[in-house]
Amino acid sequence: MHTKTNILSLPEEELVYPGNRACAGCALGIAYRIGLKALGKNTIIVVPPSCLTVLQGLYPIAATKLPCLNVTFASTAAAATGLLGALKARNRKGINVVGWAGDGGTSDIGLQSLSGACERGDNFLFVCYDNEGYMNTGVQRSGTTPIGALTANTPIKGKLQRKKDVPAIMSAHRIPYVATCSAAYPLDLYDKIKKALTYEGVKYIHIHTPCPPGWGFEPRYAVKIGKLAVETGLYELYEVENSNVRLTGASEKLMEKRRLLPARDYFRAQGRFAILTDSQIEQQQQEVNARWEAYFNTTEDPDEDTPD
Amino acid sequence: MQIIESGNVAAALGVKLSRAQVIAAYPITPQTPLTEKLSEIIEAGDMTAEYIPVESEHSALAICIAASSAGARSFTATSANGLLYMHEQLHWASGARLPIVMCVVNRGVGAPWTVWNDHQDSMSQRDTGWIQIYANDHQQIIDSVIKAFALAEEVMIPVMVCYDGYLLSHTYMPFDIPEATLTDSFLPPYRPAYCLDPDEPANLNTVTLSDVRTDINGVKAHGYMEIRHLLQQDMLASMDAIERVDSRFKNIFGRGGSPFIESYRSDDARFIAVGIGSLSYHLRDVVDDLRDEGISVGVMSMQLYRPFPYQAVAKALKDCQGVIVFEKALSYGYQGPVCSDIKSALYHYVGPEGSRPFVLNYILGLGGREILTKDLYEGLKLSCTTKPSSPDKPRWIGLKL
Ligand SMILES: Cc1ncc(C[n+]2csc(CCOP(=O)(O)OP(=O)(O)O)c2C)c(N)n1
Ligand code: SF4
Numbered sequence: 001m002h003t004k005t006n007i008l009s010l011p012e013e014e015l016v017y018p019g020n021r022a023c024a025g026c027a028l029g030i031a032y033r034i035g036l037k038a039l040g041k042n043t044i045i046v047v048p049p050s051c052l053t054v055l056q057g058l059y060p061i062a063a064t065k066l067p068c069l070n071v072t073f074a075s076t077a078a079a080a081t082g083l084l085g086a087l088k089a090r091n092r093k094g095i096n097v098v099g100w101a102g103d104g105g106t107s108d109i110g111l112q113s114l115s116g117a118c119e120r121g122d123n124f125l126f127v128c129y130d131n132e133g134y135m136n137t138g139v140q141r142s143g144t145t146p147i148g149a150l151t152a153n154t155p156i157k158g159k160l161q162r163k164k165d166v167p168a169i170m171s172a173h174r175i176p177y178v179a180t181c182s183a184a185y186p187l188d189l190y191d192k193i194k195k196a197l198t199y200e201g202v203k204y205i206h207i208h209t210p211c212p213p214g215w216g217f218e219p220r221y222a223v224k225i226g227k228l229a230v231e232t233g234l235y236e237l238y239e240v241e242n243s244n245v246r247l248t249g250a251s252e253k254l255m256e257k258r259r260l261l262p263a264r265d266y267f268r269a270q271g272r273f274a275i276l277t278d279s280q281i282e283q284q285q286q287e288v289n290a291r292w293e294a295y296f297n298t299t300e301d302p303d304e305d306t307p308d
Numbered sequence: 309m310q311i312i313e314s315g316n317v318a319a320a321l322g323v324k325l326s327r328a329q330v331i332a333a334y335p336i337t338p339q340t341p342l343t344e345k346l347s348e349i350i351e352a353g354d355m356t357a358e359y360i361p362v363e364s365e366h367s368a369l370a371i372c373i374a375a376s377s378a379g380a381r382s383f384t385a386t387s388a389n390g391l392l393y394m395h396e397q398l399h400w401a402s403g404a405r406l407p408i409v410m411c412v413v414n415r416g417v418g419a420p421w422t423v424w425n426d427h428q429d430s431m432s433q434r435d436t437g438w439i440q441i442y443a444n445d446h447q448q449i450i451d452s453v454i455k456a457f458a459l460a461e462e463v464m465i466p467v468m469v470c471y472d473g474y475l476l477s478h479t480y481m482p483f484d485i486p487e488a489t490l491t492d493s494f495l496p497p498y499r500p501a502y503c504l505d506p507d508e509p510a511n512l513n514t515v516t517l518s519d520v521r522t523d524i525n526g527v528k529a530h531g532y533m534e535i536r537h538l539l540q541q542d543m544l545a546s547m548d549a550i551e552r553v554d555s556r557f558k559n560i561f562g563r564g565g566s567p568f569i570e571s572y573r574s575d576d577a578r579f580i581a582v583g584i585g586s587l588s589y590h591l592r593d594v595v596d597d598l599r600d601e602g603i604s605v606g607v608m609s610m611q612l613y614r615p616f617p618y619q620a621v622a623k624a625l626k627d628c629q630g631v632i633v634f635e636k637a638l639s640y641g642y643q644g645p646v647c648s649d650i651k652s653a654l655y656h657y658v659g660p661e662g663s664r665p666f667v668l669n670y671i672l673g674l675g676g677r678e679i680l681t682k683d684l685y686e687g688l689k690l691s692c693t694t695k696p697s698s699p700d701k702p703r704w705i706g707l708k709l
Contacts, residue, residue: 042506053515060521060529062511067504069377070513071370072396078367082330082374085358089329089380095506116363
C-alpha cells in the first residue's frame with residue numbers, strides 16, 4: 001500500500017503563479033496546480049494549443065515556473081519524444097517529460113502521435129485534461145464530448161454520438177500505467193501522477209475537468225460538478241497498472257457502499273444537457289446501472305451478512 | 309577518401325560526419341535509403357545518435373523541433389507529400405528559430421501519385437522561412453549537409469538541403485568523404501544560447517500579442533511582428549553567413565566557392581540558361597554543343613534559392629540579352645517560381661538603351677518526364693536565335709497532349 005497524500009503533506013511550493021488567465025472557476029487551474037506540485041521542478045512540459053496555452057500566459061509573461069515548450073496541435077506526444085532524445089543526447093538524467101493536452105489535442109488531432117509514442121514505448125507522462133470539448137475555440141464538440149451535450153456546433157440537437165473512451169484506447173497499447181482522475185479530487189490526482197512517474201514508458205492520466213462557461217454552470221460549482229460526475233457513477237476513477245484494472249479513490253468507495261447518486265442530478269446541474277429528456281436521462285441511468293452492477297458483482301455487498 | 313556511392317548515402321555520410329544527435333525518420337520514396345542508411349550506421353555502433361522511427365512526417369519534424377529546443381543537433385529527411393505533410397511544422401521550426409537540417413529528396417507531389425523527380429515539393433515550401441540549398445551532384449550533397457549544420461547554427465534558421473530524387477539520390481557517383489577530424493574542427497558541437505532546462509525555466513513559443521509588451525521588469529519585449537521582422541532580417545543577413553561558411557569550408561576541404569550560383573561558360577555569354585540541380589549539368593552539355601555552333605550561351609545553376617541571392621543573380625544576368633529559365637516546378641496560374649524571382653531581381657537593372665534581358669520560362673520534367681537532350685538543345689537554340697513572343701507564358705518541353 002502506498003501512503004495517500006493529504007492536504008498537510010502536499011508540497012507547499014507553488015509552480016503555477018496565482019492570477020493566471022483561465023476563466024473563474026476553471027477546474028483545469030486546480031488540476032494543473034496540483035499536477036505540477038506532483039511533478040516537481042525537475043520537469044519539462046509540452047503544451048499544444050488549448051485553454052492551457054492561454055492559462056500559461058502571453059509573451060513575455062508566463063504563469064508557470066517550469067520550462068515549457070508550446071507546440072503545434074497534433075504534435076504533443078512526438079515533441080515529448082524529441083525532448084527525451086535531446087536530454088539523452090545531452091546526458092541529462094532524471095528530468096520528467098510531460099505532455100499536457102486538452103481532450104481535443106489528445107483524443108482527436110493528437111491521437112496519432114500519442115499512439116506512435118506508446119508503441120515506441122517512449123518514457124514520458126501524457127496528461128489529458130478533459131473538459132469535454134474544444135473550449136479554447138469556443139466550445140465545439142470533440143471526440144470526448146458526451147452524448148446529448150449542446151455545444152457551439154451541436155447547438156440544437158446536442159451531440160448525437162457517444163464519448164470516445166480514450167483511457168481504453170491507451171490501455172489497448174499496453175502501456176504500463178493508465179489512470180483516470182478528476183479535478184474535483186486533487187489529492188487522488190496528485191498520488192496518481194506520483195505513481196505514474198515510477199513507471200518506465202508512456203504513462204497516461206485522464207483528468208475530468210469541469211468547465212463553467214462550456215458546460216453551463218456557475219464558476220463556484222466546478223468541484224461540485226466534478227464530484228457529481230463521480231458519485232453518480234457516470235465517470236469512474238480507476239487505474240490500469242500493467243493491464244490490471246482497479247477502481248480507485250471515490251469510485252472505489254462507491255463500489256463498496258453500492259450507492260450511486262441519480263445521474264439526473266449531474267445532468268440537470270448543467271446548461272449543456274438542457275435538451276436531454278427525462279427518458280434520455282433514464283436511458284443513461286440504465287447504462288450506468290448496468291456498468292456498476294458488474295463492478296458490484298466483483299465485491300461483497302456490505303448490507304448482506306458476511307458468512308464467517 | 310574517394311568512394312563511389314549513391315546520393316542518399318552521400319547525404320547519410322554527411323549527417324554522420326556532422327554528428328547529428330537526434331534523427332527522426334519516416335519512409336517515403338526516394339528519401340528512404342538515406343534514413344535506412346542512418347539506421348544501419350547507428351545500429352552498427354558507428355555513430356551515436358537517437359534514431360526515432362516516427363509514425364508520420366508531422367511527428368518527424370515535431371521531434372526535431374523539440375530536440376532542437378532542448379539543445380540537440382537534429383536532422384530529418386523527406387520527399388514530396390512527406391514534406392507537404394510537415395508544412396505547419398516547417399513554419400513552426402523557422403518561427404521558433406531552430407537550427408534543424410533536413411534533406412529534401414525532390415519528388416513530384418500528388419495528385420495523381422508520382423514517385424519521380426521534379427521540384428514542386430520544395431519549391432512550394434519556399435515561403436516557410438527555411439534556407440533552401442540545392443545540390444547538383446553527390447559531392448555537393450555531402451558537403452552541403454555538413455555546411456548546412458554550420459550555417460543553421462550560426463544564423464538560427466533551419467536549412468533544407470534539396471537534391472533530385474532518383475537522378476541524384478539513386479545514381480552512383482564518385483565523391484570524397486571529408487576527414488572526420490577536419491569536419492569536427494569545421495563543425496564543433498552545438499552549443500545553443502538557450503535550451504530548455506529545468507535549471508533555467510522558460511516558456512517557448514508562447515501566445516504573442518500584435519503589439520509589443522513589457523515584461524515583469526518593465527522591459528519591452530517584441531510583439532509578433534517584431535519577431536517576424538527579425539526572421540526576415542536574419543534571413544537576408546544569412547547570405548553573408550552562407551559566404552563565410554562556404555569559404556571556411558573551402559579553406560579546409562578545398563571545395564566550394566560558389567554558394568549562391570554556379571556559372572558555366574557565362575562570362576561572355578549573350579544568353580544564359582538557368583537550371584537547378586542535375587538539370588543544370590544537363591544544360592552544360594547542351595551549351596557545349598551550342599557553343600560549337602557559335603551561339604554565345606552559358607548556364608547558371610541556383611545553389612541557393614532562399615534567401616534569394618538577388619544581387620548575385622542580377623549581377624550574373626543583367627548584361628546578357630536573354631535568360632532562359634528551365635524549371636521542374638510551377639506556381640499554378642502564373643509561371644515557374646524561379647523565373648518570377650529572377651525577373652524581379654532584374655527589375656532595377658535597366659541597360660543604357662532602357663533595355664533589360666528578356667526572361668523566358670520552360671516547364672519540363674514534371675513527375676519525372678524524361679528530359680531529352682535534343683529537346684533542351686532545340687528549346688535553348690530557338691530562344692537564343694528568335695525574338696521571343698509572349699514571354700510571360702511558360703513554354704512546355706516534352707509535352708505529349
Ligand atoms: C492544426 C490546428 N487546427 C486547429 C487549431 C485551432 N485550435 C486551437 S485550440 C483548439 C481547441 C483545443 O481543444 P482541446 O484540445 O480540447 O483543449 P481546450 O481548449 O478544450 O482546453 C483548436 C481547435 C490549431 N491551433 N491548430
Ligand atoms: S473555457 Fe473552460 S477549460 Fe477553458 S479556461 Fe475557461 S473554464 Fe477553463
